[in-house]
Amino acid sequence: METDRSDKRVLTGNEAIARGFYEAGGSVAASYPGSPTVEILEKLKEYEEVYAEFSTNEKVAVEVAIGGSFYGARAMASMKHVGVNIAYDPIMTFTETPINGGFLLVSGDDPGLASSQNEQDNRILGKFANMGIVDPSDSQEAKDFAKRALELSEKYSIPMMLRITSRVCHSRSIVNIEEREEVKSKGIDHDREKYCMIPPGSRKAQFFMKERLEKLEEYAYDTELNKFEIKEGSDTLIITSGLVYHNLKELNPNVSIWKLGLVYPISQKKAKEITNRYKKVIVIEEMLPFIENELKLMGIKCEGKEFFEFTGELDIQDIQEGLNKAKVINNKKEYIKRFVETVPRPPLFCTGCPHRPTFDILKKSKAKIVIGDIGCYSLSFLFPFEQSNIIISMGASIGIVKGVRKAMSMEQEGEPLVAVIGDGTFFHSGLSTSINILHQQKKEENITLVVLDNRTTAMTGGQPNASSGLYNERDDMKVGIKTLVESMGFNRVKEINQYDYKAAEKLFKEEIAYEGLSIIIAHGPCALKYNIEEPYFYVDPDICISCRACIKTNCPPLRMIKYEGIEKLKSSIDKDMCVGCSVCAQVCPVNAIKSSKNVDREDE
Structure with a gap:
């Protein structure tokens, strides 16, 4: 290059x-x-x-x-x-x-x-x-x-x-x-x-x-990575690092500053030489008192977390408030607004996301305990789906669901359990837990593992994973999850297109009711990564019965509006946002939602 x-x-x-x-x-x-x-x-x-x-x-x-x-x-x-x-x-x-x-x-x-x-x-x-x-x-x-x-x-x-x-x-x-x-x-x-x-x-x-x-x-001791800024006449030294340094400088306090670029190891000799010049030494750092504790281990008297939070970022106002508490400054000026009033926008699945129908189906199913994992589908925890009872770390869902199942079995409780994991997370750390779930598994213990296969690492911007090559020619890994888990020893493995709502609903009902261990591999390309765009759908308000079945799928283009000449609110679809996934049309009980495929777009 x-x-x-x-x-x-x-x-x-x-x-x-x-x-x-x-x-x-x-x-x-x-x-x-x-x-x-x-x-x-x-x-x-x-x-x-x-x-x-x-x-x-x-x-x-x-x-x-x-x-x-x-x-x-x-x-x-x-x-x-x-x-x-x-x-x-x-x-x-x-x-x-x-x-x-x-x-x-x-x-x-x-x-x-x-x-x-x-x-x-x-x-x-x-x-x-x-x-x-x-x-x-x-x-x-x-x-x-x-x-x-x-x-x-x-x-x-x-x-x-x-x-x-x-x-x-x-x-x-x-x-x-x-x-x-x-x-x-x-x-x-x-x-x-x-x-x-x-x-x-x-x-x-x-x-x-x-x-x-x-x-x-x-x-x-004298690395150029650290900077010592002396304020003549000041009896206070502030020790800091990272972005906090620039936020501190915005306040321009009457203090000397020792900014550490090399935060470990800290030269004990240098630290004592500098701190001995000052009556008051304050450490300002985000999160844990790491630098503060290093100095205290050296026998250096200093303060820090008495005045500053151990969690979150330290912005200019946080630093000002902390220095006021420490009696280093006496400044009540409000430098920034902590929160700017905006229209609230809760996080939600993207338009056309294949995971949406899956969680809509799970919400209607008999599975009352769903163990989630880390990925886009973590949003299933939020309204309106509210379908993940537990989310801990990458790949943990499968190990956790086994532990829950074993504890329930000891109490003779047979309620169905579902664990959900994305394909990227499955390859990341779900393989070993998948093998382990086969260990000492009793035939009658009901667990349904759902692998959401959109063939990309979607949450972080669409980076490839081990199955991405099955969807495109750019990526060189083409691992089929069904073949892989069957080679591990899973006997009941089913595949389904997440966009085929009725077929998926039928399969999930069967597998959740199954007395034993089963895997559902739910396919559907990431709508953003693979630029899914089919003819948009629209609502015929004369047929719509305002049941809100489509609205409950939580797809961004859908909303209730007032049509001219119609008293009740009816559903509508923003055609500029719709990617044509068809899920809303499949859940409509009266076929009020139709494809624009055979409609003149200018007339529609």
């Missing part, structure tokens, strides 16, 4: 990380799509010099990147914060080995839970794994820190974590663009004792991890 010769460009934090990896001579990058970091890998795919893949899950992504690093190439794995949980098994052992090619783990943390099921602070996991951690505050730092972290990884033989938060991932700022530095892979190091992590090699590695962190702490 020809490099853009412009000196500056406006980039998101994600784009900047990708650019930094490219400029640093990065060779191998892998990821699993998850907000807020999806864009990193998507951007890297534009660079011909980089091998970039969306892997089956985060553990696989990390292993691919580890393999690149073992060969001496600069490598990176990127994922959202909860993805690190999946990847943690190989990470915890890989951090015992020396680094051959620079290794960077990008963790997209999510203060405020904009798109996540929890709000974990992965600085804790980075420290636990004996990694160095950098924390950029804007796009320029995101690019620079990515490059510097790869250099530090090789210099100190340590894996590095670049921890970035959602707002920095998606916000834009000006970035200086530089040329790519070609870094040749060194090849495999054949010293097996260094890389085969079984005793006695791994015993020696414990001391090796300690020594390299001590060396990195020496580097942290």
Whole structure:
């Protein structure tokens, strides 16, 4: 790919990380799509010099990147914060080995839970794994820190974590663009004792991890990644990192600021030298008191979470209120409105989404307990479907439904159970739980597994999964789920087109009533990913009986309106939104909804 010769460009934090990896001579990058970091890998795919893949899950992504690093190439794995949980098994052992090619783990943390099921602070996991951690505050730092972290990884033989938060991932700022530095892979190091992590090699590695962190702490003493801004005459020091730094600067308080770019390890020598100059030391950081606790472990007296929330983002007003409580400032000015009044728009399935008829059918079924999973179909928890009783983590639905079933069996309760999982999540972490559900399964235990197969990772923007190649020629994986689960040993496996409402309704009724274990693979292409657009449907108000059966499918183009000359509200369809999925027509009891296929659109 020809490099853009412009000196500056406006980039998101994600784009900047990708650019930094490219400029640093990065060779191998892998990821699993998850907000807020999806864009990193998507951007890297534009660079011909980089091998970039969306892997089956985060553990696989990390292993691919580890393999690149073992060969001496600069490598990176990127994922959202909860993805690190999946990847943690190989990470915890890989951090015992020396680094051959620079290794960077990008963790997209999510203060405020904009798109996540929890709000974990992965600085804790980075420290636990004996990694160095950098924390950029804007796009320029995101690019620079990515490059510097790869250099530090090789210099100190340590894996590095670049921890970035959602707002920095998606916000834009000006970035200086530089040329790519070609870094040749060194090849495999054949010293097996260094890389085969079984005793006695791994015993020696414990001391090796300690020594390299001590060396990195020496580097942290005067690293350019940290900035110390002195305010003459002030007796207060604020220590911070990330985007909080810029929000703090908006207030322009009369304080000195020590901004940490390298948040772990922190130089104890430097920390004591700086903090000893001040009467009051306050740490401002989002989520857990990570920096605060590191300083306290050093014996440094400081405050922080007494004044600032442990959860959510810290905006300008939050920081102002906290500094007022700490008696650092006395400023009551309202800088921003926390909430801007807008028309409420609850999250819902997209127009033509194949999952909508499935959950409409489940709502009408005898299944009172439905275990959900992570994906677009998590929206089934919300009104009007309200069909997921439990949603925990990727792939957990199948393991949980087995535990619920076994507990119910011990109480002689035979109520039908349904577990729902998407195809992307099934490939991500549902295979092992699917195998396990066959273990000690009694024939009469009623469980229906529903695999929603839209052949894309839809929730994060339509990235490919293992079955996408069955729908298009661009993707090279063509795994048929039915063939796969039958090879595992499932005997009762049925397939259905989710858009065929009546056939799907009949099948779900049969399988939910079945005394035993069965799988329904419910097909239907993602309407957005595959640009589904058939002739739109319209309502004949003279036939419509205002029963609202179509409205209850919760499709965005449908609404009740007042027609001229008709007293009662009747249903209608916005033809500009309708993609022609036909589900509304199938549920209409009086055939009032018709296809425009044979209608002159200008006349309709």
